Structures are given as C-alpha cells and as structure tokens.
Amino acid sequence: MKELKLMKGNEALAEAAIRAGSDAYFGYPITPQSEVIEYLMAHNPYERTGMVVLQAESEVASINMVYGAAGCGKRVLTTSSSPGISLMQEGISYIAGAELPCVVANVVRGGPGLGTIQPSQSDYFQAVKGGGHGDYKLITLAPATVQETVDYVKLAFELAFKYRNPVMILTDGIIGQMMEKVELFEQQPRLTEQFDWATKGKVSGKDHVIITSLQLQSEEQEKVNLRLQAKYREVEKNEVRYVTHHCDEEIDYMIVAFGSCARIAQKAMEEARKQGIKIGLFRPQSLYPYPYDAINKMAGKLKGILTVEMNAGQMLEDVKLAVNGKTKVEFYGRFGGMIPSPNEILNAIKTKLIGEK
Amino acid sequence: MKELKLMKGNEALAEAAIRAGSDAYFGYPITPQSEVIEYLMAHNPYERTGMVVLQAESEVASINMVYGAAGCGKRVLTTSSSPGISLMQEGISYIAGAELPCVVANVVRGGPGLGTIQPSQSDYFQAVKGGGHGDYKLITLAPATVQETVDYVKLAFELAFKYRNPVMILTDGIIGQMMEKVELFEQQPRLTEQFDWATKGKVSGKDHVIITSLQLQSEEQEKVNLRLQAKYREVEKNEVRYVTHHCDEEIDYMIVAFGSCARIAQKAMEEARKQGIKIGLFRPQSLYPYPYDAINKMAGKLKGILTVEMNAGQMLEDVKLAVNGKTKVEFYGRFGGMIPSPNEILNAIKTKLIGEK
Amino acid sequence: MTEEILIAGFGGQGVLSMGQILCYSGVMQNKEVTWFPSYGPEMRSGTANCTAIISDDMISSPIVNTYDTVIVLNQPSMDKFEQTVKPGGLLIYDSNGITRHPVRKDITVCVMDASEEAVKMNNTKIMNMIVLGGFLKMKPIIALENVLKGLAKVLPERYHKLIPLNEQAIHKGMEIIKVVK
Amino acid sequence: MTEEILIAGFGGQGVLSMGQILCYSGVMQNKEVTWFPSYGPEMRSGTANCTAIISDDMISSPIVNTYDTVIVLNQPSMDKFEQTVKPGGLLIYDSNGITRHPVRKDITVCVMDASEEAVKMNNTKIMNMIVLGGFLKMKPIIALENVLKGLAKVLPERYHKLIPLNEQAIHKGMEIIKVVK
Amino acid sequence: MSELIKPENLVYQKSKVLTDKVMHYCPGCGHGAAHKMLAEAIDELGIQNETIGVAPVGCSVLAYYYFDLDMTEAAHGRATAVATGIKRVMPDKYVFTYQGDGDLAAIGTGETIHTCNRGENILIVFINNGIYGMTGGQMAPTTLEGMKSSTSPFGRDIKTMGNPLKLTEIVAQLKGTYYVTRQSVHTPGNARRTKRVLKKALEYQKLNKGTCFVEIVSNCPSNWKMSPVEANKWMEENMFPFYPLGDIKVPEQ
Amino acid sequence: MSELIKPENLVYQKSKVLTDKVMHYCPGCGHGAAHKMLAEAIDELGIQNETIGVAPVGCSVLAYYYFDLDMTEAAHGRATAVATGIKRVMPDKYVFTYQGDGDLAAIGTGETIHTCNRGENILIVFINNGIYGMTGGQMAPTTLEGMKSSTSPFGRDIKTMGNPLKLTEIVAQLKGTYYVTRQSVHTPGNARRTKRVLKKALEYQKLNKGTCFVEIVSNCPSNWKMSPVEANKWMEENMFPFYPLGDIKVPEQ
Amino acid sequence: MSESVLNFKGENTMAKKGQVVINIERCKGCEVCVVSCPNHVLALAKEVNAKGYHFAVAVTSDCVGCANCAVVCPDAVITVYREK
Amino acid sequence: MSESVLNFKGENTMAKKGQVVINIERCKGCEVCVVSCPNHVLALAKEVNAKGYHFAVAVTSDCVGCANCAVVCPDAVITVYREK
Ligand SMILES: Cc1ncc(C[n+]2csc(CCOP(=O)(O)OP(=O)(O)O)c2C)c(N)n1
C-alpha cells in the first residue's frame, strides 16, 4: 500500500532504503545527513525486514563494509556528506572496478575542507568525473524533491544491479533537511536470488567466486576496462533522465540546473516568464549519464543558456560540452553553503543572458 | 654546481626534493613510486639539509602530516600512486581549503580499484577536476621526462608558495621507473622566512595564527571560496605551460597529449611527418591551468585534433572545451596499464584523423 | 493560495515544530507544503528558524526571497528578518524580550504576549501553539480541525492526551493577538 | 645513430643492470639514453626485461614497437620477443636452457654460451657482462673505455676492485659470440 | 565589600592564554573547563609563544578561537597525524592535540595508536564524553553499554554495536607513551588536578621522552539530555566506574 | 618401493581446498605453508562451501587463486571491514581474513581494532613477517628494532621510526576477541599446531562468541635477503623472542 | 590556592573574606559553580540575561575567595578576589 | 598422523616404510623440506627444473612416511605414502 507522509529528505531516504528491500546499511554520522542512520536505528529495520544497520568506525570502514556485503549480492547502501565521501574514494573505485552494485548517497555540504555544513552542489565533479582513481563512472542521480529522493533509492538499486555498478544519489543539505509530502512505495521483498558472481560459499561443481579489481597483467586489466567502457556506453544509451519546463515551447533562453537549485531556478524562470522573457528550464535528473544530446538539440534554437549551480561552475563544463559552441553558455552560482535566491537568478537571466545592465 | 646524472624518475624526484630545500617528506610505500621514500631514507637528507623523512602508517596519515607541517610554512611533500592518492582526497581538499602550500606527486598506475601497477594516466580527472569535495583546484604539472620531473619539483614548490595552494605533479609508472640523463639543480637553502600565516608559536603583539578550512557561516565560507576563485583566475592567467612541436608550421592536424604519452605520440608524429602528413604535437605541461586559449587558437586552422592518452579519454574533455566546436576532436587511448605504441598512434592518425580505412 | 512563512526564535521555543505542525495541517487540508529548517551552528548558539510554504499548487522553490508572513520570537530574529516581509505582508512577534520594535510601515504588524500567556497556562512548551493560533487568526488558511489532525500526526500516540491543551492554546492565541499597525 | 635494445631473461641474470650499464656507458660517450624496466609482478614470477635506447639525438618515446637489438637469456623471453626484432636487426641469445631456437630469417641471430663461460670464470654474476661484450662486438656503438667508466659509475666504490674482472668478461663475450645466421 | 576588588586581591581570573571570544559550548559543557585548565597550564609554564595546538572536528572545532595560541584545525580523526607533521618540522615547539572521543577513538584510532607507538613528543588531550557531541549525540566508541544516543536509541547493544573502547589503557601499553593518565574537570579538585597533570605533561615534552596522553572524562549535557549538574552526577556514577580516574602510566623517576 | 604408492597408503597430499594454481610466492615463503594449514583446517571441518575469505593487498593478494573458496580481494588495510560487511549479511557463513602485517597493523589498525572491539564473529589470520613483502621490503610496523629494510636501510631507529608494534597483544585485551594466539608454520610441529589452532578458531566461529585472531609469525626470505632455511633460523632467533609463540587469550572452558 | 576549603561546608572558616565578580552577560546559568561553592554563596538569578540564561549571582556574603566556583566555571566568567 | 617422529633423528624407528612423491616441476628448491626430514631422506638436486630451481629429491630410502616434509612444503608439492 502506498502511503502519503510528510517527511524530511534524509528520513525519507532511510525509509525508502528499508522499503526497497535493502539488506544492509553501513554509515558514519556527519551533518547534514546523520538523520539517515538515526532514522534507521530508530525504526528497527532488522525486525521489519531483516535489514542490518551498522554504525562503522569511519567512512573508510563504511565503504569497505559496503564493498564486502555488495560482493555477496546484497542490496547495500551508505550515505555521507562531502568530507566523508572524499574518504570513500578509494573504496568507491574498488567497487566500480570489481563491478559490484551499491548505492552511495552524498548529501553535499559546502567545501572545500571542513567547509560549512550548509547545502552545496560542489561535489558534482567528484561524483560524475570520478573522484577516485582510474577510469570508472558512477551512475549519478540528482533528486530535486523529497519524493524523487525516495523514488531514486529504488531506482538506484535497480540500476546498480542492472549494470553491476555503484550508483550515487547526489543530493544536498536542502533536500536532506527539508520536509515535503511523499508517497512511499510499498515494501519490496529482500533479494532471494543467489547471484553467480557473488561470494556466498563455493557452490559444489561450480568455480569458486572471486571478487577483485586487480589484474596483474595489463592486458587483462585493459580487458576489464574495455568491459567497463562498453557498459558505460550502454548506460549512456539507456539511462539518461531529465525533465524540462517550457522547453518544447518557443523559447529564446534556457536555464540548466539540477537538484534543489533547479527548483529555485524554476521559481526565477516563472517570474521571468511573467515578465515576458521566453525562457525554459532543463533539469538533468541523471548527471551521469548526462543528457548531452538533449541539450545539444535545444542549443541550436537558443540565444543563450544560463547554467545555475550552487558551486563555482562544475556542471557548466558538461553543458558546454553538450552545446559545443552552438550558443553562448553563461553561469550563475553561489557557493560555500550559500543558496541563491530566485531574485538573484532572475537578475542573472537579465544581465548575463539578455545583456541588460 | 649543476650535476649530470643518470637517474630513475622516482629517485630523481626524491633527490630534487632534497635539493629544492624541502623541510619534510611524509609518505607510504606503493608501487610504482616506493623508490621515492627508499631513496630518501638511503640518502640521509636529515644530515644533508635537516630535511625530515617519515614513513607514515597510511596515506591518510601522510597527507595530514603534510597538512600539519605545511601549516608551519615549511616545504613539504608526499608522493603516492593512484589508490593512495584516492585516500588523500579529504586531506587534499583541506589543504586547498586552508590555502596551504605543498607538493603531492601521483605516479599513476592503472585503475580502477587495485587495478595494475603498470603505467597509466587515468587519474587526470581526479587531479584537475577535483577528486576531493568542494570547489578547489590543484595546480597540476605533468612532466614528460626525468629532467622535467626534477625541474617541476622546484617549480611546484615555487608555485605552491606563490599561490599558497597544493601543487600536484602528475606522472606515471613510465616516468617514475625509467632512467634518463638529468641535470640536477644546485642545492637550494631551506626556507628561513617566518610566514605571517604559518603556525610557529604565537608572536607577541600579533594575532595568533589559525589554520582552518572551516567557516560556520555560509557568508564567510562563500568569501573563502570567492578568494579561492580569484586566486585560480590569477593562476589561469600566469601559469599556463605547454610546448608545441611543428605547431607554428603549416599543419593540418595536431596531436594533443601530455606526460610520457606525449613522447610516444611524438615518435608517431615524426613518423607521420616522414610520410608526408602535416601534423604537429601540442603537449600541455600544466594540466591545471589548462592551455585552453592556445589550443583554441590552433583549432581554427586545423582539420582535426587527435587526443592521445593512457586512459579512456579524460583530457579529451578539456581539449573539446578548448576547441568549442571549431574542429573535430578524435581520441586514441589505451588503458589499464597498457602503453600505446608509436605505431598504434600513427595508425590512429591515419584512420581517425585523416579518415583512411 | 500560496503562503510563504518564516518562523524564527530561540532554540527552545518550538520554532521548528510550529512550522512542522503548520505543514502537517496543510497536508490534512490537501495542500502542497514544504518545510525547511535552518540547521547547523545557529542551533548551538541558540537561535533557530524555518521556512514553511503552504500552497494549492506545486511548490517550486523551497527557498524564497521574501515572505507573506514572518513570525519572530526574539530580538536577533527581529533584527534579521523584519526586512524579509513582503510589502503588504504580515509580521507577528512575541513581545517578550523584544527591545527594538518593528519600524516598517508597509506591512501589517501584530504583537502577542504568548510567552506570558504560556506561563499563565502553566506550560511554557505550548507558547508556540499560542503563536500559531494568532497566526491562524490573521491568516485562516487552515481549518482548526485540520490543525488538530495535523497535531495528531506529529505527536506520538502517548502525547495525544495533550491535544485538548494545544487546542486551548490555539484559541488563546486567536484571542490575544493584537494588530499594532 | 640510434640503437633501440631490449634485454630479457630471468630475474637473477642481471638483465636490468646490463641495460643500466649500457646506458651509463652511453652517457660517458655523450649519448642520449633512456632505460625502462619491466616492473611488477613479472619480477616475482622470475622474469625481467628492460628497454635501453642510445642515441645521438634527443629520444622521444622510451617505448618503441620494435628493436634494433633483442638480447634474450631464457626461453620465455625468446618466445615473447623474437618477433620484436626489426627486420634486418640483431637477436642475441644465451644457449643455456633454450629449447626452441629462433626461426626468423630476416635478422641476424647470434648465440653465446655466456652462462657456461661465467661458470668457468667462477662467477655466475658476470654472465651479463659477457653478454654485453658479445653485443658490443656486434654493435660497437660504445668504446670499451666508456663502458668501464660507466661501470665505475654504477658500482659502489667498494666494488671497484671488480672492474678488471668485468673487463675480462666483456672481452670473453667479444670472443665467444657466434653469428648463427 | 567592594573594597576587596583591587588588583592585589585578585586570586582567580580568566587566563590570558584564552581569548575574549564567548565559547559556543552548551551550558555546563566540560569542554570549557578543560580549555581553561589547559590554558592555565600553558600560561603558568610561560610557553604561550612556543605552543602550537591542533583541534579536529568535534564540538571543540572552534577551540582555535578560544585559545590565544597558534592553532590548526584538523580533519576528523587526524589530529595526531597533523600534530606529528607539526612537531617533526618544529621540534622545539610544544605541540598538543585536543580531541573528542569520536575523533580519537573511532575514525582516528589508527593515527592515535601509531602516533603513540612512534612516541611523538606531543601532548594528546582526549575529551571523553561518551558521545558525538558536535553532530547531535550519536553513539561513540566510548558510549557505555545500554547508554542511549541518537544512533543507539534503545541503548548501546554490545552484541551488535560492540564494546565501549578504552583506548587510553591501550596506548598506555605502547612503548612510545611516556605518561598516560585519566582525569576530569567537573569539580574544583579534579579541575585543579587536571591542570597539574597537563603542566607535568608539557614539561615532559621538553625531555623528548615520548607521547603524553591525558584523557579527561567529561560530560555532554545537551546530548545526554540532562542539566549540567545532573550530567556531572551521572558521569560520576556511570562513566567513572568504567573509566576510572587516575594515572595509568607514569614515568619511572 | 613404488608398490607403496597406492591410494590406501596415502598419508599426505595437497588439500582439495587449494586449487591447482602454482603459487607465485618466493621459494620458502611462509605464505604457502600458512595457506595450506588454513585450507586443511577448512577441509577437515568440511566447510569449504560455507566459507568466504578476504585477502587484501600484500604478497597474498592472489590468495583467491589458491584457495578453492569464494574470496574477496580487499583494499589495503580494510580486510576486516570487508569481512564485517560480509559476515553481517551472511551470518551463517564462516568468514576469515588473511592479512599481512603492513596491512593489518599499519594502514588497517583502525579497522582491526574496531572489528575486534565489535567482536565480529570472524577469523583473522595475521601473517607477521616483519616487512612489506609485496612492495619490495619496506619497513612494517612489526619490523624489529635495528632491522634493515628498504625504508630503514640503516636499521629501524626507534627514536625516529617508532617501536615495533604488537597488535596481537592489544586486540587480546579487547572484550570483543574470544581467542587470540600466536603461531608459526616453519616446522612440521608448528605447522600442525597452527592447523589445530585454525580449526579451533573456525569452530568457535559457530558459537558467535566474538573475533578469533591467529597471528602467524612468518618469514620473507626475499626481502630479508636470506635463503629460506636461514630466514627460518633468523626468525626463530630474532622474531620469536619479541613475538613469542603461544596462546594469548583462550576462552574460559 | 588552597584546596582545604573543599572540606568545609557552609561555614566560612578562612580568616580572610573573598568576593566574586560574575560577568553575567557571559554566564550560561549552568549551575556548576553553584554546587561547587563550599559556602553556598551562589545561586541562579530569577532574571535572564540577553542570551536567555538565568545567570549566577552571589546570594550571601560568605565568600572566602577559594575560587572553586571560578575554577569549574566552564565559561570563565567568574573573577575572584580575596583579602590578603 | 603421528608427530612422535619429530623426536627422532636419522634413524627410522617406525615399523612401516614410507615414500614421498615430489612434483619436481612445481618445486622451488627452498630446502625447507630437506631440513625438516628427521631421516635425512631429502636433498636438492644438482639439476634445475624448467623454472630454474634445484628441486628436492629423495636421496635415501629411509623415508618413514611421517609427512613432515610435506607439511612444511610451502608449495604443496610433496605427496606422502606409508605402508599401513
Ligand atoms: C570525515 C568526517 N566524518 C564525519 C564528520 C562529522 N563529525 C564532526 S565531529 C564528529 C564527532 C564528534 O564527536 P567527538 O569527537 O566525540 O567530539 P565532541 O563533539 O563529543 O566533543 C563527527 C562525526 C566530519 N566532520 N568529517
């Protein structure tokens, strides 16, 4: 039975994890996402579904616990925020290299360093270009509402298992801390499938299972990489997700923004449209794979694009790569935990895009 | 007195660190760069210059020792290879956020995960887009010879102190392991300057010194970020470095490649020119700041550009951003520790750039 | 109908839960809602605030420039947020501890002695419900029954016995709110 | 002049240091040089190889497709590297333990009984110097005096007394190398 | 009686090694008293200009505002590595870390043990309040059995969450530590004793004999959800039996 | 005498829990003997199909090729975290880690201590050869005083490099460990004893009593630069006095 | 600074008299000083300061200047004087 | 598998005779078996195998099948038989 609730983003994420039939959560407290583990500890998932929840001694331990459990063919997740996610980079690279499914949520706060605990989107590059070493990709989903947070937990697990690849949910302090109405999906059963690739105790008559990201011979390691790249091409073909507002109408300008920031931009766009500016909003929901083609197609008919982010201009590079010179690309951003207001964005539309003084 | 020697890249790096007047090295063994600490331990820098060398218990500890010592206004460095560098991401972000000078060398091996110990360039994104969280930039230098490795150690310290920013030397197993002739610069004196910003014991009558990357108020954190961004613009203005081969001649095509891979590409280019193909080579030496403008200027007069990397196509994005649609950009890469041969590259020139079948 | 509200005060004054109750009540009345708290260092330094938006339509931005209603329960909040009331909007404040009264002329200003009333009612915890009552008096966007339903959702079962007291507090608030200008 | 050389064999055979000595010698003769070893897992499994390039000009790629000279000291290396000799190039091998002899017709092939000679000289460690002698006989790209200077650079002071023995080994190698085809 | 108030009658005032900033700690939090004792120790030794402090994240992350000392803020768990870096390049300075239990005994376990094992000549001040204060009261490695926290809402369950960890006893066994002791600052007597202990530890640092490690068992009224006075009582009754006060390793004289 | 060679006379052969792959270890390396004893223990308990192993980087990184078991390769130092992840979702399986001293006692110190402190029901096999074998003989936390390595070319200097670390004694004190012992595999007697110990440890795992920790003091002929026989002798004369063999913590029966 | 006062309760046995000065605006009303005073000199005020805290005040003149209160005050808001 | 043989040196005191089968191609010539044999049955061969190792061989017929050599052989190349 679907349920309508008013929930904090972080708590909704936790509840969604239980309902998605997760087998385990390993994590470490850090603001602004500690509610995830707190909710889990308080809501007895072990009794509800048998889901295990463990507070690890660090983020490094968390991600390696995730690696171990994911290798057993289980639905496993961890969550953290920026500095904690940085500590996980080696582990994430291992998981990607060993081709294991798992979900990692980053409730981003302002950086660099200890920074501030306020909302930010400054871990975009880390998420989509690969914060860890080596040529790997995280499927990266950016929810803009508490509802999407919930839905993406389920989707993230589906994609993680479909591609045997780690999936990152890139959210931020706004979405993590805000409360909205959500419709919770029904409790999903936990997995019973015994995957061939998973460590579960050797099956007599079959080869023993090895989970590894190591290949001593470069030739073999290149094969692994080629397999990964082929998988990424598949992902790029199948899993691009975005929504647009007014983009199929006659527009001169377009804003590109993701996550919470896109909602603020939406308000600015609405105001701009009221003032007669023909403008639409393009919101990538998957940051990897990125909707290059869709943006490229739009670019031809536009006088300009404004990218709005809560960072110094990171997705901006992907927008530019998508546009490939077809139209001008401008940027407006706030950072270090500052949230742009709709008015500021409206102003940027006027000054940067339209060229008003 | 300058000295001519035949040295391994890693050992030359270590000797250069001593001669650059480093105060301290903190590091942890990992192939293919363990020779750095081994050389240091064997060559008594403490007796030669007072330089301290410590084998830390991990890369996480190493980078945080670097942070502490760098905060004292000292010349400090660490070296590692891919998985170890991933573990340093939080620390690097802190150093960038606290605006401390230091040098980090990554002798890249094939990833992801444990991967292989063979040479690779697959940590390009991590180095130049920010593997850690937050909006920071590492000045990134990519030597192509043992000589450049030596010279860049000195340069890296100069830039690190000029901008109070961490500098990464992005090299790989080829350059780290190969021996070449090098001219070693003279022993530089260790720093005696007492920097205002450095922790050294409170100076009576002055404010106590605080090294931090934290700002509880977003407004303050944004100011920090604005200061960082302004600094990066300065770096982008002053510190772009690259070399070209035949690019000022009449050419139809250009290869862009960095580090060891550029030397292999150079051999391919020479062969191609022998065969009558009008082609040049553009080798960025600074990966951040990237020579966008110089490549953009070239792009207008070219029929096409071939980016060659020992990865799945990372710098490729920067080349595309530089070209901005002005000409076609193709890619040839090997990865997972495989090294492209000059012949393969020649072949890629013919098939991908010129369109031979 | 879209009502964008800011509530600000000391940490212990129930500022965050007041916003939450309002949102729950909105849900009971089939509205769209978002609630966004200040979080972090302010909390330890003793102040807190939250944004609550209640609307008939989908809510885009949870972050807004200015508010239809601003409710302030201490002086620092008054200093910080008086300017964020929309022209023609509403500012409600509790008189206790306020040393500098609002100066804006282009808005409606209401005052309440909610803290005092709460002390009188022998339960300082219900101060925020008194204020809520005052707000609902001025902006009857939610029916009382839905507020009570909302309360029932927020409060754990074992506290449901307190609902009548809360109802009382709401009524009290509706009574005591005074339009200053 | 550019000479691109590959040397391959078991770990203990001094394959890497032979390449290094060659490069040091090149430096003594004012040549450009690069030396690049195989490193990593092969080493534990017992095989090793290195590339040495000696040239009058700047050396671009330390990695090459094919070699002017390939020196192989065991069977696995023969299997792996015979094909990498440039047409018209030179292949030198030590006969000890070789079960499958080279088959290429378009190159010069030389054989040496260097291991055997080393045993005779009562020092298996100098086998690589014997091979080096053989190579220099075939490709006198470096003067012997510069090789000896190079050796003096590579060997720690306390081993300099061994230089005469090494010189002897080089001479022996020059003597015993045989062109097979 | 105000004629008493004149400089020559002054018997206690805020140490000049503390700045004038208002500390952000919750009412009655032991961090304040611990800061004071450390500041007074440094003051009395006259080493304000020769001391460098390191405070990592945790409620005391802003310690750098309160100590009038050169200070470095460290990443979570890495204070002793940072201090190692400082001490190795500034061997003549007094270097201390000031760390919480989440910091030192959870994420920082490796750094703590290796720093002590190397015998770095630094002072480690370890504030054990059995909880992650800063982030809102989650379970720490030091949280007692059965103790409630926001991540052990039904009380710490040894079976699934592990045992409370006494890292102080562990570092005491490492050869690298020179002086290891456990104190508190919640009563005048304890606070004064802690100051003496801290002075001694700093004096030892001059001798380059190894790491000095001072645990201060402390409170967290906010997250324990008690008044400060209740919290101190609860601490005496529950924390002290498990974390007994007193010297654990003392230098042989 | 070849009439002896018939199945019914067979008294010793390679365990079927080992695959047919040729191990890449250097001649005489203790890793091989340790693998064998562990494989035989698993074999004799008949739990091949119920066992999951974890080996991190280190010379034994390819252990997954040699054990005919489901195995996971772990990042450097994280084997016990990985094993925790496995055991928590597969509580009915036997889970072990097989880790070197660099792995377990340097970069993995935090994970080791917290896993033991939580009392994860796993077996930790700890191969202490006093050196980083895999990476070419650098100093490990366990390297003895004065011992030469590629990063202590003049011998380990306690003053600057710290003390050799006995993590086994430390974990023995944690409440979470159930059985802690130190053994070797360099003689027939020691190897057989080690097998018995490993069997016992695996049997205990069934009881869910906590972590079992078996240190095996081993050699590294290649990086110690000795013949295997010399290395074993050196080990007896130098390693055993500092790392004495025997049980350190035994379950009360 | 004598600790002997710790042994006494309520009664001022020291020859010299003392006085505390409390920076009430910085006081957080934690009451730790109150319970630490051997002579029950201190109590929390009914009023609150600008931060909303019931600050500490001296309610008797029995202060002996032992500084116990000041030593334990986490916020270092108490200064102590004693007749010498 | 009796360990009592450990106590004996050189002389075969066991009633039954044994025999070892050594997979010489996999032997790495480490000599650990050689020094572990109570009866000095084993020695390294003069010849080398394809990997270049002097492999172990039985050089006497004194084997009692105690399996000591096999137990310590790191590369698991020795199989042992004993008359029963
Ligand atoms: C890498 C990382 N992980 C997590 C955090 C969040 N964090 C900040 S302080 C802290 C723990 C604080 O507890 P403790 O060290 O006991 O200090 P206290 O606040 O109790 O004094 C945590 C988990 C962080 N800042 N960085």
Ligand SMILES: Cc1ncc(C[n+]2csc(CCOP(=O)(O)OP(=O)(O)O)c2C)c(N)n1
């Ligand atoms: C993060 C990281 N740092 C460093 C390394 C390099 N490395 C691999 S194994 C190893 C240590 C091996 O020593 P030990 O654990 O004692 O195992 P042994 O080889 O001696 O059996 C190191 C430093 C790595 N793989 N990953």
Ligand code: SF4
């Ligand atoms: S949260 Fe706890 S530890 Fe932190 S300042 Fe408040 S009382 Fe002190």
Ligand code: SF4
């Ligand atoms: S390097 Fe040492 S530990 Fe590794 S296989 Fe060789 S002998 Fe064994």
Ligand code: SF4
């Ligand atoms: S100094 Fe403080 S504690 Fe001592 S008697 Fe006076 S008021 Fe009481």
Ligand code: SF4
């Ligand atoms: S101890 Fe200090 S802060 Fe607490 S009540 Fe007393 S004076 Fe105020």
Ligand code: SF4
């Ligand atoms: S089995 Fe091995 S050790 Fe025992 S007697 Fe025979 S050869 Fe010797």
Ligand code: SF4
């Ligand atoms: S112990 Fe095994 S590998 Fe070593 S020599 Fe004997 S048979 Fe060969």
Ligand SMILES: [Mg+2]
């Ligand atoms: Mg704490």
Ligand SMILES: [Mg+2]
């Ligand atoms: Mg080891």
